[in-house]
Amino acid sequence: MGILEIIIITFVKILIIVTMMLLSVSYLVYFERKISAWTQNRVGPNRVGYAGLLQPFADVFKLLLKEDIVPDAANKPIHTLAPIMALVIAFGTYAVIPIGPAVELFGYNIQLVVADVNIGILYVLALTSIGVYAITFSGWSSGSKYSLLGGVRSSAQMISYEISMGFSVAGVLLFSESLRPLDIVASQSGWMWNAIVQPIGFITFVVSAFAETNRLPFDLPEAEPELVGGYHTEYSSMKFAAFFLAEYANMIIASALIVTLYLGGWQVPYIEMAGLSAGLTALIQVGAFFVKMGALLFFFIWVRWSLPRFRYDQLMSLGWKVMFPLSLVNLIWVAVLVMLFN
Amino acid sequence: MIQKKRLKDLTLLEKLYIPEIVKGMSLTFQNMFRPAFTMEYPEVKFVPPASYRGRPVLALEENGEERCVACGLCARICPALAIEVQAAETDREKERYPEKFEINMLRCIFCGFCEDVCPEEAILMSKDYELAFSNREDAIFGKDKLLTPVSKLKDRIEFLRLYK
Secondary structure (H helix, E strand, O other): OOHHHHHHHHHHHHHHHHHHHHHHHHHHHHHHHHHHHHHOOOOOOOOOOHHHOOHHHHHHHHHHHOOOOOOOOOOHHHHHHHHHHHHHHHHHHHHHOOOEEEEEEOOEEEEEOOOOOOOHHHHHHHHHHHHHHHHHHHHHHOOOHHHHHHHHHHHHHHHHHHHHHHHHHHHHHHHHOOOOHHHHHHOOOOOOOHHHHOHHHHHHHHHHHHHHOOOOOOOHHHOHHHHOOHHHOOOOHHHHHHHHHHHHHHHHHHHHHHHHHHOOOOOOOOHHHHOOOHHHHHHHHHHHHHHHHHHHHHHHHHHHOOOOOOOHHHHHHHHHHHHHHHHHHHHHHHHHHHHHHO | OOOOOOOOOOOHHHHHOHHHHHHHHHHHHHHOOOOOOOOOOOOOOOOOOOOOOOOEEEEEOOOOOEOOOOOOHHHHHOOOOOEEEEEEEOOOOOOEEEEEEEEEOOOOOOOOHHHHHOOOOOEEEOOOOOOOOOOOHHHEEOHHHHEEEHHHHHHHHHHHHHHO
8 A cells, every 4th residue: 555545544534433423422412311301201302303313413503603701810822722622632532443343445455443553552541641631721721710620620530540440451451462452352352351351340440431531420520519510610602512522522432442442342252153244244343333332322321310429539539449459459360360371 | 537426337238339329220221211201382281270370361251241340359459460450330230340451461470369359250360371472562461361251260160169
């Protein structure tokens, strides 16, 4: 492949991924509202378009038409930078997550991942760490005490849970012996899913992922009853929408990451024994990836509408006294497994 | 930090909260398949019970005579000063009737005092609750809008005879 072809193929991949992300983010908001309605025996949005399917677009138009207010006390450049940062990081993280096996298309062998980086997981962890800055900046630059509290809380929370998240990932890496997402997926062939081999690590990672995405029951940075809106109190119009989209994009990334690390990625166990053609197999595998992701996203939303929020000290003690030791236990468990069976 | 002694200390399983979380999650999951309580308003309209105090109306007998004798008690008791009555005399049996009877619906607070005080069961609270106006003039209801046949108010009259 020439350099031009690589550039074109990568560009097309980026275009597809970004479009898919934007669409799925907007429909995730729709499903969040629908599922919340169902759990509360309501109907949910059903006015705009068939069964309310155009509701996300109506919401975005409404936000775009609103006045963009920047408070006098705000630090204007950083106030503007924060939502952009949140969105860019949220979308950028998706680049290393493979959605399917390599396929033959138009005579090219194409990997179904935007960037096949050999330190992909490190890249994801690094970007999510930068994601903390977006929230901290927005909290600090707004010049409002509620925003500041939200930002401070979120940085403390994310740093605490990143530790248990990192240690859970370490367990996965011991198995795959590689930081490359494609290798991690390949190491989970058959039913050797990491969720089955290392259930403790799976649980700690999922809990940390909830905390990292600021979803309930860990949504202290934007705890409405006590902090008005948390870090995005002073944001309006499109800047608010950017935070909103980033939150849901983070949810999608968290579930894609959980699928890649723990649920065997795009693999369907023993599909190669069914004797299907290569193209069909690839199609089923890509479908399986999205089904797994969808189930996790449903789980995210389901948890949000079932569980109450933690108190701040409970959140911290859970992170440091429970999740961190548990992830260490998992690491030792995996190390023992590797030693015994390798 | 001093730990406060509780009446009942939680067991380890209770401290983990896992059974409780599972219970809560299964409850919300079951709820997803239950029918919604929502009444989709403009299409489906709520029919209030007889005890509902909606827009006050004037009763109109079957023979086309109005019950109101224009005593003015309703106008007198109205705490929001929403009712205006002007009496006139006729040669009919009842001798008095309201020449002008106006209720300002922007002022009405739906307290039902007028209905309580009425000696003739002439002013009654109906089930009508769709009261939106685009200007102030529309909100002043005259006799043309207030007079309602008794047959439509049976529910309320029965309710009042039982409980008033």
